[in-house]
Amino acid sequence: MEWSIQDIARIAGTTSRTLRHYGEAGLLQPSRIGANGYRYYDEDALTRLQRILLLRELGLGIPSIVEVMQGETDDAHALVSHLQLLAQEKTRLDRQIASVALTIRKLKGGEQLMAEEMFDGFDHTTYQAEVEQRWGKDAYTRSDQWWRSKSDEEKAAFTAQHVAIAADYASARSGGAASDSDDVQAIVARHVDWLNLSSPVTGGAITARRLVGYGDMYVGDPRFAANYGGRDGAEFVREAFVYYAEHSLA
């Protein structure tokens, strides 16, 4: 059996450009080249290609894959060192997220705005007067003190976590995931953990009832919905909350 470059690309789920690139890189040569210069690939090449694509999906660079395919390194070894790279990347990212969050807060004008901002994302009340009206007269003070008690690092981490959670909802939703899918429910679990971080302020761990209450608030208030990509995003989160409340907080 023999296929043209386009055929192989379709079968393996990649592009002809990529195949030519692998050819240049010495990763995968066509099994035959026609008199007209066209590349043709056989079944061995297809198998090899699929292995290459797997390693690429795992993030290995072409030189590493070349090594592996030449048998100088076994797959596991290459993946382990790759894993170390990924881990480093991750901590670098974590650090950067923390500094960016910190810088944002500094730019926004110092501690004064912090309680508001945090409350804004946390229980959707932006102004002190509103907080007091909605949550009781000393809620603002309690929250403000709690927030001030945190170090800069902790504040940044807290903010960053929420941003990450919101981003995850967004990508899950755009990827077509259902609000009761495992993926989304896993995000909710993290979200609940995050909410529980401030349980000292709100008085105890999240209950099913409270979680659904939050969901309603997210949908009802555009300032909060904005955190989740608008009304539709907030609605998605609310559905996920409801499901989670029923199945995991019962």
Place this chain on the structure above:
Amino acid sequence: MEWSIQDIARIAGTTSRTLRHYGEAGLLQPSRIGANGYRYYDEDALTRLQRILLLRELGLGIPSIVEVMQGETDDAHALVSHLQLLAQEKTRLDRQIASVALTIRKLKGGEQLMAEEMFDGFDHTTYQAEVEQRWGKDAYTRSDQWWRSKSDEEKAAFTAQHVAIAADYASARSGGAASDSDDVQAIVARHVDWLNLSSPVTGGAITARRLVGYGDMYVGDPRFAANYGGRDGAEFVREAFVYYAEHSLA
């Protein structure tokens, strides 16, 4: 005041090449260009450059910075959307780390090897016989059962966490951090959390005494030291453990 490209680069802590690049990108023009083509920069340019470098450190791309500098977006807004990018990147990385860890385990030949591998990283005993001798006759069984009780995702996460921790030690050490520095002690805190994950097996949370014991083992056994970059790395971890044990587990 006016400086040559090299002067400005040194003052701001960057390179002349970078400055020329920013020039081409329209980010930062020299305040004057000599008849010989040499670039000269004044104080305004220096101020602007420092702002640019700050945003770059936070990971903003040049086009984004151009926007910000043109006043089309304020800093905070740009950083918030950048933060979302970073958060997405992070979850992508998390997923990839999990898949790589999972793939590694699959390659290593299924469940059979898992208990060994995990024990290998966890308390340095590679072989069943050795485990039994060192930790008591049913330690291996307990550990094996505990490990088997985990889902694939959980196993992958567990492995990935340890790799990340080891990588963090390595980068901290190569960055010249002391074992009693805040950064390193924060890594130890995560390490302790990680060790506590298997407290059901080892019988209760880590104590100061046990932590130091682990440190000694890491240094003493090359198979384990390998996880932390060899003897020197293990020694570094041991020092960090000792400090942590005295100051945070007292």
Place this chain on the structure above:
DNA sequence: CTACAAGTTGACGCAGCGTCAATGTCAACA
């Protein structure tokens, strides 16, 4: 006036392909 160090410039390189413009191939139709 020479010799040499230090500075400056534009150009190429890199990773992993996406995206062309320029040709080539092939079946259908005249």
Place this chain on the structure above:
DNA sequence: TGTTGACATTGACGCTGCGTCAACTTGTAG
């Protein structure tokens, strides 16, 4: 057999953010 149009295929350039380098200037010491 010649034409046409739909698809394929190829090599080349582009992209990010600079590091690195060869070639050329400038300035200082002797």
